[in-house]
Every structure is written in structure tokens, then in C-alpha cells.
Amino acid sequence: MKKRPTILDVARQAGVSKSTVSLVLQNSTLVKETTRKDVATAIEELGYVYNRSAAGLRGATSGLIGLIINDLRNPFFTEFAASAQMMFASKGYSTVIANTDEDPEIQTQVIDSMIEHGVSAFVISPTYTGDKSAIDRIERAGIPTMQVLRQLDERTDLFPFASHNYASGGELATNHLIDLGCSNIAFVGGLEDRPITLERMSGYSKVMASNALAPRAFHGRPSRAYGREVALRIHEDHRDLQAAVCFSDLVALGMLSGFAEAGVQVGKDFRIVGFDDIEESSLVYPRLSSVRCDTGLFGKRAAEVMLAWIVDGKRPPDRKRYDVELIKRQSSLGLD
Amino acid sequence: MKKRPTILDVARQAGVSKSTVSLVLQNSTLVKETTRKDVATAIEELGYVYNRSAAGLRGATSGLIGLIINDLRNPFFTEFAASAQMMFASKGYSTVIANTDEDPEIQTQVIDSMIEHGVSAFVISPTYTGDKSAIDRIERAGIPTMQVLRQLDERTDLFPFASHNYASGGELATNHLIDLGCSNIAFVGGLEDRPITLERMSGYSKVMASNALAPRAFHGRPSRAYGREVALRIHEDHRDLQAAVCFSDLVALGMLSGFAEAGVQVGKDFRIVGFDDIEESSLVYPRLSSVRCDTGLFGKRAAEVMLAWIVDGKRPPDRKRYDVELIKRQSSLGLD
DNA sequence: CTGAAAGCGCTTACAG
DNA sequence: CTGAAAGCGCTTACAG
Numbered sequence: 057m058k059k060r061p062t063i064l065d066v067a068r069q070a071g072v073s074k075s076t077v078s079l080v081l082q083n084s085t086l087v088k089e090t091t092r093k094d095v096a097t098a099i100e101e102l103g104y105v106y107n108r109s110a111a112g113l114r115g116a117t118s119g120l121i122g123l124i125i126n127d128l129r130n131p132f133f134t135e136f137a138a139s140a141q142m143m144f145a146s147k148g149y150s151t152v153i154a155n156t157d158e159d160p161e162i163q164t165q166v167i168d169s170m171i172e173h174g175v176s177a178f179v180i181s182p183t184y185t186g187d188k189s190a191i192d193r194i195e196r197a198g199i200p201t202m203q204v205l206r207q208l209d210e211r212t213d214l215f216p217f218a219s220h221n222y223a224s225g226g227e228l229a230t231n232h233l234i235d236l237g238c239s240n241i242a243f244v245g246g247l248e249d250r251p252i253t254l255e256r257m258s259g260y261s262k263v264m265a266s267n268a269l270a271p272r273a274f275h276g277r278p279s280r281a282y283g284r285e286v287a288l289r290i291h292e293d294h295r296d297l298q299a300a301v302c303f304s305d306l307v308a309l310g311m312l313s314g315f316a317e318a319g320v321q322v323g324k325d326f327r328i329v330g331f332d333d334i335e336e337s338s339l340v341y342p343r344l345s346s347v348r349c350d351t352g353l354f355g356k357r358a359a360e361v362m363l364a365w366i367v368d369g370k371r372p373p374d375r376k377r378y379d380v381e382l383i384k385r386q387s388s389l390g391l392d
Numbered sequence: 393m394k395k396r397p398t399i400l401d402v403a404r405q406a407g408v409s410k411s412t413v414s415l416v417l418q419n420s421t422l423v424k425e426t427t428r429k430d431v432a433t434a435i436e437e438l439g440y441v442y443n444r445s446a447a448g449l450r451g452a453t454s455g456l457i458g459l460i461i462n463d464l465r466n467p468f469f470t471e472f473a474a475s476a477q478m479m480f481a482s483k484g485y486s487t488v489i490a491n492t493d494e495d496p497e498i499q500t501q502v503i504d505s506m507i508e509h510g511v512s513a514f515v516i517s518p519t520y521t522g523d524k525s526a527i528d529r530i531e532r533a534g535i536p537t538m539q540v541l542r543q544l545d546e547r548t549d550l551f552p553f554a555s556h557n558y559a560s561g562g563e564l565a566t567n568h569l570i571d572l573g574c575s576n577i578a579f580v581g582g583l584e585d586r587p588i589t590l591e592r593m594s595g596y597s598k599v600m601a602s603n604a605l606a607p608r609a610f611h612g613r614p615s616r617a618y619g620r621e622v623a624l625r626i627h628e629d630h631r632d633l634q635a636a637v638c639f640s641d642l643v644a645l646g647m648l649s650g651f652a653e654a655g656v657q658v659g660k661d662f663r664i665v666g667f668d669d670i671e672e673s674s675l676v677y678p679r680l681s682s683v684r685c686d687t688g689l690f691g692k693r694a695a696e697v698m699l700a701w702i703v704d705g706k707r708p709p710d711r712k713r714y715d716v717e718l719i720k721r722q723s724s725l726g727l728d
Numbered sequence: 729c730t731g732a733a734a735g736c737g738c739t740t741a742c743a744g
Numbered sequence: 745c746t747g748a749a750a751g752c753g754c755t756t757a758c759a760g
Contacts, residue, residue: 060533060737062736062737062738063737063738064737064738072746072747073746073747073748074737074738074747075739075740075746075747075748076745076746076747078738078739078740079739079745079746081738081739082739086745086746087745087746088745088746091745091746103529103532105504105507105508105529105533106508106738107449107508107510107736107737107738108445108508108509108510108738109444109445109446109448109449109454109509109510109736109737109738110445110449110736110737110738110739110752111737111738111739112445112738112752113443113445113446113449113736113737113738113739113751113752113753113754114737114738114739114740114751114752118445118509119505119509120488120509128470128473128474128477129467129470129471129474131465131467131470134464134465134467134470135465137464138464138465138491141464141489141490141491142491142493142498145490145498145501145502145505148505150488150490150502150505150506150509151488151489151490152456152486152487152488152489153477153487153488153489154477154481154486154487155474155477155478157478162478162481165481166481166486168441169455169481169484169486170486171441172441172442172443172444173444173445173454173455173456173486174443174444174445193439193441196439197396197441280671280672280675281675284675310675313675313676313677314677316652316677317677335465336616339616339617339620339646339649340649341649341650341652341653396753398752398753398754399753399754400753400754408730408731409730409731409732410731410753410754411730411731411732411755411756412729412730412731414754414755414756415729415730415755417754418755422729422730423729423730424729424730427729427730442754443752443753443754444754445752445753445754446736446752446753446754446755447753447754447755448736448754449735449736449737449738449752449753449754449755450735450736450753450754450755450756
């Protein structure tokens with residue numbers, strides 16, 4: 057645990073002043089090539105490692121991005137977080153990640169902690185309800201912050217919002233099922249009062265209405281367990297239903313296993329479209345039709361947008377919705 | 393983006409010296425209660441936020457934990473990372489996470505970056521092959537570091553290793569299948585030359601040998617896709633096989649969907665035991681028997697062990713294996 | 729119990 | 745192109 061060498065040691069070793077070393081470290085064009093070489097050699101010999109805390113103190117950016125996720129265990133968010141993190145890393149930024157587990161108190165705590173650590177930016181997929189005081193502290197600290205996938209704070213002029221165009225996804229899915237001849241179509245999963253449920257359901261509701269079909273909603277936790285439960289319930293008590301648009305693939309996968317248990321053949325006896333198109337959906341049997349949001353790509357883009365903001369000062373638009381796409385597979389088309 | 397207040401501002405506001413403010417910030421017992429109150433009030437009024445970079449510079453610990461994961465998208469590792477992170481957060485530590493995606497170069501890069509950021513400790517689930525130079529730099533920097541789930545560096549005296557007792561899991565699974573009357577049992581999934589494959593297979597091999605049964609291995613990527621492929625292959629060309637111990641639940645779930653496709657009834661025509669017991673396994677149909685490693689608990693424990701190390705100086709043992717447990721479900725027992 | 733001073737390792741004008 | 749000096753916001757002995 058001997059003390060790490062500092063730029064002063066490097067300067068001495070290279071026979072230059074410490075300012076020069078600092079300039080080399082910043083890839084300044086002001087330094088002569090031979091000097092740069094000398095410094096590089098000295099750094100190598102001494103095993104010098106740059107101390108960002110010290111640099112940050114003097115004004116430079118910390119190069120730390122705060123990524124706050126409401127549910128990191130959900131593959132949908134994992135994919136987003138991992139992609140964003142890797143994009144940041146490829147540009148030399150480190151990512152401080154925190155999982156809030158939908159707990160606003162934890163969210164407040166981690167935000168405060170990250171502010172203390174001097175993060176250069178925040179990317180937040182927030183909890184539904186929130187303590188705004190932490191958000192206010194972010195604003196006061198003047199830290200560039202994007203809300204993604206969920207919107208907590210309505211001031212999108214301060215905290216730009218980006219997400220997928222869920223409404224259009226619901227439309228695509230519902231139209232697809234109607235095209236296949238279904239008319240009794242349910243919407244399954246998603247807690248009733250949540251904005252994201254409303255968004256994902258809105259396309260469904262709209263298409264059902266415009267086709268003069270009666271909407272049917274089964275609201276509940278967006279989990280496999282709930283999907284399975286609803287499948288069994290439908291099999292028992294709602295034999296008239298022919299198809300479902302699900303709140304998420306997790307719900308849809310749950311329905312798949314529920315129907316398998318009940319002996320219902322999905323794709324023939326009952327048609328299902330999921331939402332998110334997580335990796336698993338293309339691998340289960342029967343293959344799950346799903347509204348693809350391409351969260352990996354979204355994570356990458358969100359990171360790029362944020363980098364453009366903090367590096368080039370290019371502020372993102374207040375609100376941005378990325379297109380979604382319907383992937384048709386066996387669970388709606390049938391087994392061919 | 394006005395400048396944040398510093399302890400000097402707080403001191404002025406509270407009418408004390410900045411040393412006193414610093415002591416209050418550190419919860420020192422040396423400060424009179426009334427003074428503490430005054431300072432707290434001033435902090436509140438000014439909206440002061442502690443600057444850890446500055447503190448770190450002068451010697452205090454950064455309170456930043458570096459968590460490096462080989463595959464963050466795999467639910468097994470996600471669960472581990474999320475649990476560890478939340479444990480750290482509950483003790484006031486922030487976690488810098490990086491996903492290396494099994495790429496040793498990325499691993500080297502993020503390690504270096506985290507050293508620059510002055511992390512107080514590393515918890516690493518490493519890539520299989522690795523560039524040791526980064527590890528050497530960790531050692532040189534004297535940063536407490538644990539290897540978890542996979543061992544890259546053999547110097548466990550420097551970098552303690554913790555994992556599950558995989559060998560015993562393989563034994564439990566194989567004995568269970570034999571007890572059910574199977575004798576032609578395959579081991580499916582896992583790349584042949586990897587230490588973790590060897591570990592997970594060793595229990596299987598041992599039990600097969602001691603029962604004078606011939607082992608059969610299908611080695612390949614530990615993915616759903618590979619599991620599915622092997623299931624179809626077994627159905628085509630290896631009808632004599634009665635059961636499989638899988639390298640991971642992902643592989644087992646892939647087999648489940650492959651057999652479903654082939655019309656083979658798992659639990660009756662063919663018995664399967666997975667490995668990891670991820671959440672999904674208790675929800676699919678048929679329910680998947682699996683060797684439970686309880687990665688969430690493991691993540692929590694790993695974090696606790698690390699905290700004991702950096703807070704109380706209690707160095708963990710060189711090597712530690714946590715018990716695993718066999719969860720018997722329909723995929724091996726049958727559908728009752 | 730509190731204050732004045734030095735210093736942590738960098739960057740940033742400012743001279744030269 | 746390079747050096748000397750000041751300062752970023754804290755903590756840490758050291759006095760008092």
C-alpha cells in the first residue's frame with residue numbers, strides 16, 4: 057500500500073515541470089512530441105495512475121455517470137442498463153449504477169450519494185412515486201439529467217424524457233390480432249393506475265374502439281406469476297376470449313406456461329402478443345409474438361444522447377419517443 | 393449551474409471555523425451539541441452538499457465499490473450484482489458497475505478506469521481468460537479485491553475467492569435422478585474447457601462412476617438455444633437417454649422448450665434437473681427442478697464480507713464455498 | 729471543544 | 745512549447 061506516484065514524481069523522472077505532465081495527460085497539442093514520449097516513459101516506469109478525484113476538484117468533470125434503475129432484475133431494464141453502461145465505458149466514462157427496487161426512499165438516498173460523488177450526469181428510470189426533493193437537489197447542482205422509460209418529473213424542459221412509442225405498439229398488436237380474425241381480445245397485466253400501463257394500453261383501447269369491439273382488461277402485477285394466473289382464469293371462466301395483448305413479455309410468458317398447464321394450444325386455441333421482445337421470447341415454445349422495443353439499442357442511444365449533452369453541450373429534445381416494431385411469431389400466427 | 397457552497401460558506405454562515413464544520417460532517421464526538429445544530433442549520437439553509445472527491449484527496453476513503461461482472465445480462469449475475477449493490481447502498485457505499493461481456497480487454501479497461509476513480513474495493517466476477525496486468529495494478533494500488541463466482545487469479549491469498557459448492561450440487565442432482573430409476577443420464581451444456589463447467593460436472597461424474605454408470609456429456613454454450621438444440625438431438629438420435637443434469641437453468645429451459653416442440657413430456661418421458669434455480673424456473677411449465685445457489689443471498693453476503701474487510705479490516709478467508717440445495721419439481725418428479 | 733495552517737494531487741491562467 | 749504560482753474543497757495534526 058505504498059503511496060502512489062503523483063504527477064510530481066512523473067515530472068521529476070521525466071525532467072519536466074508538473075504542468076507539462078498535466079498537459080500530456082490531457083492530450084494537449086501544446087506539447088512537443090519528444091516531451092510527450094519522455095513523460096509517457098516516466099509514467100510507465102513509475103506505474104503512475106491518474107487520480108481523477110484530484111482532477112475533479114480543480115474543475116474537470118468526474119467522468120462518472122449516475123444510472124438509477126427502478127428494477128434492475130427485470131431483464132428489460134437490465135438490458136437497458138447494460139447497454140448504456142457499455143456505451144459510456146467505450147467513451148471512457150464509468151457508470152455508477154443503483155437499483156432502487158421501486159423504493160422512492162432508496163432512490164432519494166442514492167441520488168444524494170451520487171451527487172456527493174460528483175457524477176457528471178444522471179440517467180434515471182425512476183420509481184413511480186417520488187420524493188421530489190432529491191430531484192430538486194439535482195437541479196440545484198446543475199447536473200444534466202435525463203428521465204428514461206418512465207417520467208417522474210413533469211419538467212421535461214429541465215429533465216428531458218425519452219422512451220418508446222408504446223401507444224403505437226399497442227395499436228400494432230391489436231390490429232394484428234384483429235387481422236387474424238379475433239374479436240374478443242383482452243389486455244393482460246400492468247397495474248391499473250400506472251402511467252406506463254395507460255400508455256401501453258392506449259393503443260389497444262383505441263383500436264378496439266374504432267372497430268366497435270369491447271375492451272377487456274385484466275390488471276395486475278406485470279409478472280410471470282400474474283400471467284399464468286390469468287391464463288388459468290381465462291381457461292376456467294372466459295372461454296369466449298380468443299386472444300390477448302400483454303403488458304409485457306413476462307406476463308405473456310406466464311400466460312404461455314399457464315395455458316400449457318391447462319392444455320390450451322397457444323397460436324391456435326388462443327393467440328398472444330407480448331410486449332418488449334426480450335431475448336427469451338424468440339426461444340420459448342411456441343415462439344412469442346411481441347412488440348419489440350429494442351431496449352439494448354435504446355440504452356445505447358440514451359447514452360449517446362447524454363454524451364452529446366455533456367461533451368458537446370447539445371441538449372436533447374424535451375421528449376422523444378423511439379419507434380417500436382411488431383414481431384410476429386407462433387404465439388399469434390400459429391405453429392405452421 | 394451556480395457554484396456549490398463549500399464548508400467555508402457553511403462555516404461563515406454558522407459562525408464557526410471550517411475545521412469545526414468538517415468535524416461535524418464526520419460525526420465527530422468532539423463537537424458541542426449546540427455547535428452541531430448551528431452547523432446543521434447552516435448546511436440546510438445553504439443547500440450544501442458534501443464533496444467526496446475533495447475529501448478523498450486528503451486521505452479519506454472514496455466510498456465507491458467497483459463491481460465488475462462478466463455477463464450482466466444473465467439473470468444469475470444480474471441477481472448477484474443487484475443484491476450486492478443494494479447491500480452496499482444500505483451501508484452508504486455507492487457501486488460502480490461494469491459489464492465486461494466476457495471481453496478481457498474491456499475488463500482491463502474498466503479496472504484501470506475504476507482505479508483512477510479511486511474505488512475503495514473491487515468485487516470481480518472475472519472473464520475466463522484475462523490480462524493479468526490490470527490485476528497487478530490493483531495489487532500495486534493496494535485495493536482490497538475479492539474474486540467471486542469465477543476465479544481468474546490463483547493468488548487467493550491476495551484476492552480471496554468465494555463461490556458456491558457446485559460439485560456438491562452436481563452430486564445431489566445426479567443422485568436424485570438415479571433414485572428416480574434413471575441410469576442413462578447426460579450432462580448438458582457448458583463449454584468443455586472452462587473451470588466452472590468442470591466444477592459443475594465433477595459431482596455428476598463422481599456419482600456416475602461410483603454407480604458404474606457411463607457418463608455422457610453434451611458440451612456447448614450455456615444458453616437456451618443450445619439446450620433446445622440438444623433436446624432435439626437427443627429426441628432424434630439418443631432415445632436411450634432418460635435424464636439430464638444441466639449446466640444451468642438457461643440450458644434446462646432451452647431443453648424444456650425443445651422437448652415441448654418435439655412432443656416429449658418432460659418429467660415422464662425424460663427427466664431434467666437445472667442449475668442455479670433462477671426465478672423463472674419455479675414458474676415455467678413443467679416446473680424445473682434445479683440446484684439452488686441463492687445468488688441473491690450470495691451477493692448480499694459477498695458485500696457484507698467486503699464491508700467487514702474495508703471497514704473493520706477483517707480479511708476474508710482465501711477460499712469460501714457456500715452450500716447449495718436441490719429443489720425438486722415437476723421436471724424430474726413428474727406432473728403428479 | 730474550536731481555530732489557524734499545511735497539504736492532498738491535480739488544473740489553470742499567466743509569464744516567458 | 746514549458747515553468748512557477750495559485751487554488752479547487754476538503755482533512756489532519758497542532759495549538760490553544
